[in-house]
Amino acid sequence: MHISDWFSRKPKYAVLKPEKREIPEGLWTRCPKCLEIIYNKELERNLKVCTKCGYHFKLNAWERIFQLVDNKEFYELDGYLESVDALPFDDGIYIDKLKEDREKTGLTEAIVTGKGKLEGFDILLGVFDFGFIGGSMASVVGEKVTRLFEYGVKEQLPVIIVTATGGARMYEGMLSLMQMAKTNAALGRYRKNRGLFISILADPSTAGVMASFASQGDVIIAEPGALIGFAGPRVIEQTIKEKLPEGFQSSEFVFQHGMVDMIVDRNRLKSVLGRIIKIWIMKQK
Amino acid sequence: MDNETEVRNLTAWEKVQLSRHPQRPLTIDYIENLFDDFIELHGDRLYGDDPALIGGLGILGDMGVVVFGHNKGKNIKENINKNFGMPHPEGYRKALRLMRLAERWNLPVISFIDTPGAYPGIGAEERGQAEAIGRNILEAFEIRTPILVVVIGEGGSGGALGIGVGDRVLMLKNAVYSVISPEGCAAIIWKDSKQAEKAAESLKLTAQDLFRLNIIDEIIPEPPGGAHTDMMATMNSVKNSILKNLEEICSKDLDTLLEERHQKVRRIGVFEEKPGAEGRS
Numbered sequence: 212m213h214i215s216d217w218f219s220r221k222p223k224y225a226v227l228k229p230e231k232r233e234i235p236e237g238l239w240t241r242c243p244k245c246l247e248i249i250y251n252k253e254l255e256r257n258l259k260v261c262t263k264c265g266y267h268f269k270l271n272a273w274e275r276i277f278q279l280v281d282n283k284e285f286y287e288l289d290g291y292l293e294s295v296d297a298l299p300f301d302d303g304i305y306i307d308k309l310k311e312d313r314e315k316t317g318l319t320e321a322i323v324t325g326k327g328k329l330e331g332f333d334i335l336l337g338v339f340d341f342g343f344i345g346g347s348m349a350s351v352v353g354e355k356v357t358r359l360f361e362y363g364v365k366e367q368l369p370v371i372i373v374t375a376t377g378g379a380r381m382y383e384g385m386l387s388l389m390q391m392a393k394t395n396a397a398l399g400r401y402r403k404n405r406g407l408f409i410s411i412l413a414d415p416s417t418a419g420v421m422a423s424f425a426s427q428g429d430v431i432i433a434e435p436g437a438l439i440g441f442a443g444p445r446v447i448e449q450t451i452k453e454k455l456p457e458g459f460q461s462s463e464f465v466f467q468h469g470m471v472d473m474i475v476d477r478n479r480l481k482s483v484l485g486r487i488i489k490i491w492i493m494k495q496k
Numbered sequence: 497m498d499n500e501t502e503v504r505n506l507t508a509w510e511k512v513q514l515s516r517h518p519q520r521p522l523t524i525d526y527i528e529n530l531f532d533d534f535i536e537l538h539g540d541r542l543y544g545d546d547p548a549l550i551g552g553l554g555i556l557g558d559m560g561v562v563v564f565g566h567n568k569g570k571n572i573k574e575n576i577n578k579n580f581g582m583p584h585p586e587g588y589r590k591a592l593r594l595m596r597l598a599e600r601w602n603l604p605v606i607s608f609i610d611t612p613g614a615y616p617g618i619g620a621e622e623r624g625q626a627e628a629i630g631r632n633i634l635e636a637f638e639i640r641t642p643i644l645v646v647v648i649g650e651g652g653s654g655g656a657l658g659i660g661v662g663d664r665v666l667m668l669k670n671a672v673y674s675v676i677s678p679e680g681c682a683a684i685i686w687k688d689s690k691q692a693e694k695a696a697e698s699l700k701l702t703a704q705d706l707f708r709l710n711i712i713d714e715i716i717p718e719p720p721g722g723a724h725t726d727m728m729a730t731m732n733s734v735k736n737s738i739l740k741n742l743e744e745i746c747s748k749d750l751d752t753l754l755e756e757r758h759q760k761v762r763r764i765g766v767f768e769e770k771p772g773a774e775g776r777s
Contacts, residue, residue: 297709297766301698304685350765357762379653379675381684384699385711388653388675389764392661395634396758419675421626422614422654427634441625441654442616446680450616460621468622 242266244436258477267434267477269414271316272323272340275373279336279481280327287325289358292351294320298384305382308344316342320351321376324359329371330485332492335359337372341415346376348420349383353390356424360397360406369407369488374425377443378418391423398424407491409484412439412462412471430487431471432480433462440465506670508696508705512678514670515649519724521731523550523565523581523608526648529731530738531556531563540589543623548579548615549587549659551594556606557739559746562598564591564659565608568649582615585628588658592632595639604642604742607659612677614655629658636661637758642745644738647671647703647712648723663745663757665711666737667703668730669718673711674701711764714741 239248245264254261258278259268270278277283296305313319321343326335337359339346348356356372363370379387398408410428412421414437422441425431433439440460448455458464462474475483506514514520527534531554538545551564568581575581591607598605614625636643643662651660651673667673676684681699682691706712716737719726745753 291770293768293770295766295768298698298700301694350767354765354767381676381681381699383766384675384701384709385673385706386709386765388657389711389761391630391654391657392633392761393764395630396637396761399634399637400758417626419654422629422658423633424630426624426627426630440621441614441629442621447616447618447621451618455618459618468624470624470627 240268242268260477265435265476267414267436269341269375271342272318272338275338275413276323276325276327276336278477279329279371279373279484280334281329281331285325285327285336287323288362289324289355290319292320292354294349294351294383296382297350297386298382300382300384308382312343316340318343320355321346321348321380322352322355324355326362326368329481329488332485332488333366333368334488335363335366335368335370337370339373339375339413339420341375341377341413344380344382345378346374346420347378347380347387348376348390348394349380349387350390352380353387353393356390356394357397360394360401360408363401363406363408364404367404367406369409369491370401371409371411371484372424373411373413374416374420375413376416376418376420376425378420378422388419391419394424395427398427402429405494407488409487411480412437414438417441417443426470432483433465433471433474434480435462435474435476437462439470507693508672508699508702509678509693511670511702512672512692512696514722515672517722517724518570520649521723521727522568522570523610523648524567525727526565526608526646526731526734527554527563529727530735531561534563537594538590540586540593542586542589544584544586546579546584546587546590547577548581548583548611549590551590553603556742559742560601560603561606562594562601562603563606563608564594565648566611566656566659568610579615581611582613582652582655583611583658584615584617584620585623585625588614588628588632591659592635595636595641595643599639599641602641604644604746605639605662606738606742607643607645607662609645609647609651609656609660609673610649610671611652611655612650613652614658629654632658633661637754640750640754642742642748642753643757644741644745646716646734646738647673648734651701652677661757661761663753663760664713664741666714666716666741667706667712668716668723668734669703670722671703672696672701673703673706674699 244266569575645662678696
């Protein structure tokens with residue numbers, strides 16, 4: 212050691228804060244809740260639920276679909292519907308946003324809908340992807356949800372929709388808002404035909420989608436720890452000018468207030484869905 | 497003065513401001529001026545009575561009707577009482593209760609829209625704001641009686657749509673109806689609520705835009721300086737439009753009416769269908 216080192220201010224050893232420790236990309240993932248570092252393969256095996264604290268990681272649409280359908284077999288419907296800048300919204304920024312999120316997610320839109328089997332039962336399944344413009348609903352998402360309920364009437368199948376959404380999409384203005392009416396009109400007809408609609412609320416499920424079909428499931432299931440509500444917490448805080456209590460608008464909060472039937476761990480979700488469908492199928496013809 | 501020219505010159509942002517003008521006629525003004533013998537009914541029979549949404553029975557011309565609407569106040573004190581016309585779930589549930597009553601009595605429903613939005617607060621969330629709005633939208637498609645919706649001022653997003661499903665949606669010339677407030681939109685997209693003017697332009701929230709997009713059915717004319725400059729002219733204009741449209745929808749048989757109510761929203765949405773990308777698995 213050189214004598215000048217005695218006078219430098221450098222610390223003699225590095226202090227590694229857990230938040231800053233480097234994780235080799237692709238092998239390990241840190242749980243944002245308990246900060247545990249989990250081996251990716253193990254995380255996958257555990258359906259992207261933290262092996263230590265049970266935190267449910269966000270899933271993209273296809274991850275969710277493959278967790279739910281049997282043998283990873285899924286037939287996508289209406290995947291060729293594409294959004295256009297119908298208003299148009301301020302010099303093409305919507306087109307740019309669509310392009311960006313299509314590249315980022317590999318999806319054409321914020322929901323993937325289709326048909327598959329779950330515990331041996333045929334189902335219609337729609338899954339939102341929060342990564343695509345915040346899982347927002349505009350013309351295409353509304354149309355796909357509407358058609359899903361219409362297929363449900365025609366084919367007498369259960370409809371399961373997993374939401375992860377910030378609500379209606381600003382870039383399509385009132386066309387987006389009116390999708391709340393369109394999807395609910397279709398849901399109404401589906402209900403009249405004695406359908407089974409299971410609404411699964413993943414993190415987050417709020418605003419326009421929550422204030423339409425997502426809150427109107429025959430059975431509503433929340434994932435643990437999801438943010439569920441109408442208004443976003445920041446908007447509420449700005450309005451009432453006070454801090455929100457811990458756990459406000461969590462799955463546990465909405466369960467306590469009677470807004471959902473149950474909170475189900477991802478590991479049990481498929482079997483719970485299967486048990487519900489099994490009883491629905493026994494309904495009097 | 498040429499009304500058409502003047503109104504065409506107003507920007508979307510100016511219309512937003514007109515729609516919020518403190519002297520602009522409110523639901524209560526229409527109720528007092530257009531209906532004989534209004535009887536206010538209170539409460540949702542579940543939790544409470546929401547003063548932000550007023551409703552009851554009335555007589556319009558020679559017709560009994562059920563009427564409700566967002567209830568803004570005329571001054572700060574009134575507005576604090578009425579929560580600036582921002583309903584809690586109780587408001588929406590009261591409206592649903594009144595729609596069901598109208599259905600049983602075979603009376604038409606008239607709904608006036610004028611709200612910044614559904615209230616974002618703790619109690620509202622605890623009691624299911626999203627559920628209340630969602631249920632109203634769902635059930636409005638099943639209500640077997642004519643429903644007429646009139647957007648008189650601010651149509652604030654889901655808070656407006658919660659009482660906004662009907663057979664006809666009429667809109668005053670300077671009213672606005674939007675998926676999000678221009679300020680909120682600007683804060684999200686440009687991280688700057690001062691860009692609200694640009695957002696207002698982009699959102700296509702004016703009556704003229706929404707008529708072009710087939711979201712509303714008719715634009716009700718306003719006096720040249722805006723609805724507040726000649727209250728009686730505004731009242732007459734709204735009354736004529738309501739009577740004309742009520743006559744049309746009341747003459748339809750209920751099955752046709754409900755089918756048309758459904759088909760009208762079924763068609764809303766603009767997108768491209770590109771076959772060929774089907775069947776990924």
